Amino acid sequence: MVKNNGTLSLSVISGKGGVGKTSLALNLAFGLHSMNMNTLLVDCDLGLANLDVMLGVTPGKNIHDVLKRGLSLEETVCRLEKGGLDLIPSASGMVGVPELDEDRRLFIIEKLNNFLSDYRFLIMDLGAGIGPTVLSFARMTHRRVVVVTPEPTSLTDAYALIKVLFMKHGVADFDVLVNMARSEEEAVAGYERIRAACEKFLDLPVRYLGHVHRDDTVSESVRRQKALLKYAPQSPAAKDIARILERLSEMRADAREDIAGVPPLSNDGTG
Ligand SMILES: Nc1ncnc2c1ncn2[C@@H]1O[C@H](COP(=O)(O)OP(=O)(O)OP(=O)(O)O)[C@@H](O)[C@H]1O
Ligand SMILES: [Mg+2]
Numbered sequence: 001m002v003k004n005n006g007t008l009s010l011s012v013i014s015g016k017g018g019v020g021k022t023s024l025a026l027n028l029a030f031g032l033h034s035m036n037m038n039t040l041l042v043d044c045d046l047g048l049a050n051l052d053v054m055l056g057v058t059p060g061k062n063i064h065d066v067l068k069r070g071l072s073l074e075e076t077v078c079r080l081e082k083g084g085l086d087l088i089p090s091a092s093g094m095v096g097v098p099e100l101d102e103d104r105r106l107f108i109i110e111k112l113n114n115f116l117s118d119y120r121f122l123i124m125d126l127g128a129g130i131g132p133t134v135l136s137f138a139r140m141t142h143r144r145v146v147v148v149t150p151e152p153t154s155l156t157d158a159y160a161l162i163k164v165l166f167m168k169h170g171v172a173d174f175d176v177l178v179n180m181a182r183s184e185e186e187a188v189a190g191y192e193r194i195r196a197a198c199e200k201f202l203d204l205p206v207r208y209l210g211h212v213h214r215d216d217t218v219s220e221s222v223r224r225q226k227a228l229l230k231y232a233p234q235s236p237a238a239k240d241i242a243r244i245l246e247r248l249s250e251m252r253a254d255a256r257e258d259i260a261g262v263p264p265l266s267n268d269g270t271g
Contacts, residue, residue, distance in 0.1 A: 007264040008252040009122040009141035011044070015157025017128035019147045020179040022050055023218055023228070024241070025125035029085060030227040031245040037120035037252075038084030042112070044137045045127040046100070049090030055080065056225030059089040066111065067104055073115050084118070100133040109140060109265045116264045120252065129157075130164050139169050140265040142255065145209060149180040150190040159197050166204055174198075175209040175251075177244065187211030209247055212240040 012025045022045070029041040043051040043063065052059050059078050065071040078087040100108070116122055124141060126134050138144055144165070148158045158176070165171040176194055181187035191208045198204045212218075215237035221228040228238050 004259050004261070004263050005117045006252075006256065006259070007116045007119050007122055008143065008248075008255055008259060009116075009124070009264040010143050010145055010248075011124040011126055011138045011141040012145045012147060013126050013134065013138050013161060014128050014147045014154070015130070015159070015161040016149075016151075016154040019128070019149050019154055020212070020218070021128070021147050022054060022125050023222060024145075024147060024177065024179060024212070025123050026051060026054055027228050027238075027241050028245065028248065029121070029123050030081075030229050031241060032121050032123075032248065033081055033083075033085035034229070035245060035249060037249070038118055039121040039123060040086050040088065040116065040119045041080075042088045042122065042124045043090035044124045044133075046090055046133060047092075048127060049092045051087060051125055052078070052089045053092070054222055054225060055087070055227070057087070057089070059087075062089045062091045064091050067107070073111050086119075099131070100136045105136050105140075106267060109263075109267055113263045113265050121248070122264055130161050134161075135165065135169065138165060139171055140267070142173070142259055142262070142264070143251065144171070144174050146174050146176050146194075146206075147179050148176060148190060148194065150178060150182070150186045155190055155193050159194055162194070162198060162204070162206065163202060166202055172204060174204075174206040176206055177209045178211040180214040181211045182214055184211060210240065210244040212237050212244070 012021045029039045032039045043049045057078050061076040076088050146158050148154045176191050178187035178190045198206050213236045217232045217235040218237050221231040
């Protein structure tokens, strides 16, 4: 078994699409790196990848080359920042993108685990929903960040995703991040609805990771292909993200003993 040198793995998931997973994943990665924690960002939205577009980088190779042509992960890595902020990109608009079957899943787990020892964090940006590839990736990591917006459909879809991961795969570790909130009260009320449903129907505790305000600077930074934390570090959303980064850093410190015994990615649903 691969030893873990202290990499905490997170997948960023949501029931409903367009809630801000990719924007948050990239800003969390930038933020962790600026706190001196080497971070690898992996675009696991195999069909509609867009981390490279959001970052304005043009990757040569991508994760499909690893899955289909047996290329090594090293050959696909884009260095986003010196000193440990790297991206493994995917590709958009691929025809006939395969679902991640068991063989490919084990292959990815093995390749990434062997590659991860220099990173403090692995962040996987996933597609939305409860398709097999999403469930497959979401089960591999130590923790899952469930992104929701305060809209009822986003909350019910997130609950459905948590339910299927818990009931079908025994995954029980979820941190809820409320994005595009108009106020802290609205964010906490949204989280409370998910928490109450998970407690009542699944007897499952979930945690609150924090919230990010609805802020037009986020879309502006996407249009300019820059990380928000660099483009507008004083914006309300960037300040919210800074608070979430503190919690992630604490999360890693708290998880240290738990993760020491398990590889960053695993196949058994417990991460
Ligand atoms: N806090 C925010 N305030 C305002 N706009 C936001 C915020 N977060 C994200 N957005 C905008 O919402 C849109 C969708 O974001 P993003 O692509 O990150 O979502 P996603 O969950 O990754 O979508 P998909 O499910 O399609 O992968 C983007 O245009 C982004 O700029
Ligand atoms: Mg996305």
